């Protein structure tokens with residue numbers, strides 16, 4: 077196995093995690109990345125002393141990070157200085173009322189009871205259900221692969237149909253625990269991280285608010301990109317090689333095998349194994365020969381996208397905590413217009429991140445770094461999407477929402493703005509339809525039904541990352557890397 081070579085297309089979190097696992101097994105691993113630096117969606121920009129994490133801003137599912145770094149051979153705390161963020165979010169509703177989501181149960185109880193008498197008891201039941209869903213989903217659906225039909229459709233998996241409620245809609249399920257719409261929204265908005273509407277998502281996803289409150293939301297000093305730097309430190313120490321600014325243009329195939337990669341500038345290589353970390357539908361569409369699988373993938377459901385604003389500000393807005401979420405009353409309409417009409421909602425829910433609350437080095441002293449994220453429909457073939465106009469509308473909504481916190485002068489204090497639209501996500505990382513979370517996570521695109529970690533025809537072509545198994549998110553991409561590396565090792569050993 078020592079002499080076998082693996083070429084990885086893309087240095088996203090999944091690609092880095094797989095590269096380390098494979099190099100530790102003595103394979104010769106080279107990662108080809110089109111961008112000048114690693115991380116993929118976990119990216120950053122720096123301008124006039126302001127540091128912006130342009131992708132993830134929330135370190136959730138801490139226990140998975142711990143386990144995955146352990147599996148890579150280095151405890152997470154040796155590489156990252158992590159702090160817990162509590163309250164996790166400040167929620168602001170349309171009527172101006174606020175709710176601080178917190179792991180401090182006394183404080184949470186006081187706030188929930190003020191919104192709906194008796195709601196804390198409902199919360200305890202919901203949290204308990206979230207705990208059950210989290211553990212079952214992790215053990216039985218996420219932390220394992222489904223290589224064969226029988227791995228999933230087995231008698232032992234049958235009880236899952238009732239235990240993790242995959243057939244019950246998440247929002248409908250909330251009624252068993254809360255009556256007030258603000259509370260239903262407060263404990264289901266996290267579905268948007270999966271690119272899903274709680275009106276369509278399986279109730280299984282109550283695991284998200286559970287893990288946020290039980291295991292905490294965390295922040296690495298230096299920002300989310302520190303996670304990429306930590307993975308790079310390990311990757312280099314185990315001998316992974318990198319070629320940045322190198323776009324893979326084609327995966328060559330012959331019969332049931334890949335025979336090589338065509339790189340830009342007429343270069344080519346012939347690795348024994350190809351592992352694609354680039355977005356899976358893009359790989360089918362752009363790197364592999366045309367076939368009906370690519371076409372079928374285009375008709376699958378894709379997660380939503382986001383408009384992001386990165387603002388350098390010449391004063392500090394103390395009214396904003398590290399994570400502020402404005403939740404619209406027309407909650408259902410919000411998701412309908414994002415997921416079904418592929419549009420910007422008339423009154424969008426939106427999120428603002430102020431990283432200097434967690435690490436003052438994120439802006440020059442006395443100034444602020446603000447990131448505003450407004451969920452929006454992904455790129456559409458049927459809608460006429462004018463992104464300049466949508467950018468202006470989204471910015472207007474952010475400014476308007478901020479007035480609820482007494483912030484009326486942001487526009488006057490902006491030093492500069494950088495903004496991303498779904499077109500940016502597509503261009504920067506080759507994300508099909510500009511979907512920030514790749515293929516959606518609805519019932520028919522999860523577990524066995526999600527594209528597997530190996531190509532169904534080409535035996536030496538594997539996949540890792542958000543649009544393959546198990547799905548989106550930084551910790552999930554690390555799991556994906558570990559699972560696919562194990563599969564490659566198993567299959568190489570079987571051939572020897």
Ligand SMILES: Cc1cc2nc3c(=O)[nH]c(=O)nc-3n(C[C@H](O)[C@H](O)[C@H](O)COP(=O)(O)OP(=O)(O)OC[C@H]3O[C@@H](n4cnc5c(N)ncnc54)[C@H](O)[C@@H]3O)c2cc1C
Nearest residue numbers: 086088090110116117131132133134324354541542549550
């Ligand atoms: C705005 C936003 C917010 C998010 N928020 C969170 C959050 O708070 N918490 C969280 O856990 N997750 C969050 N996510 C999701 C998380 O970032 C992703 O699920 C995860 O990083 C995906 O990793 P991946 O392994 O799929 O690789 P990707 O990040 O998709 O990386 C793939 C790499 O392949 C490269 N590539 C593509 N095509 C080629 C080619 N032809 N040749 C060479 N290289 C190529 C790309 O440049 C890229 O570097 C967010 C994502 C976005 C976009």
